[in-house]
Amino acid sequence: HTASAGDVAASIHYDDLVVEGSGNTGISILAPEDYTSGIALGSNNDNDIGYIYAQHSSTAGSRFMAFAVNAAERLRIGSDGKVAIGTDSADGTLHVHTASCGTEAASAYGNVLVIEDDGDNGMTILTPDGSYGQMIWQSPSASGAGISTANARIAAGYNSGSPRLDFSVGATSNMMTLLSSGDVLIGTSSTTNSGRFKVQNSDGEYTAAFF
16 A cells, blocks of 8 residues: 555455555566566466466567466467467467468458468357348548448348348448348349349339349
8 A cells, every 4th residue: 555546445356465556556577588477366276277477578579468268378469469369479460260271371451350260260240130240341531430431331131030131332222132032132122023133223224134
């Protein structure tokens, strides 16, 4: 205790060591270069259930902070700010690694989020029945936070039991829709006069409909 933090008391679950101050307050763990410093969490049966440690490398680019569970490192933050989950070397800003796909590295044009596995791979967007899961592409010139300002958008929804996948570019309205029936709609959302593939121009005229 260096000074009072105010009318606050430590949680009864975490009151074995309390550091209190009236301003910025913290704890420093110092170690020589090329050594680590950390905190370990354990029980009477396992002394490394979890731990956090930092590598104090003499080479700035080799420094990192790591988080471990059950005696194994699970997440690492590198000196470059990249976050690696399931691996100790991130190919992108965030690299989620289940298993190695081989020697392939992420493209520099698509390495903000890297998802890697040694088999079928993917990600899932979960929403309630009445909502859409979406991927939106936007840039500074497309100002605003609404869908109408998006450069491009892909959205999928349950749609009251009639799942659909919508595509749009530079506009709120859907430019192409793929229905669960297999029908493809371009320039329209109407299923009247529909064929398996239906195209409608901006004047509302059907220019193609293949059955």
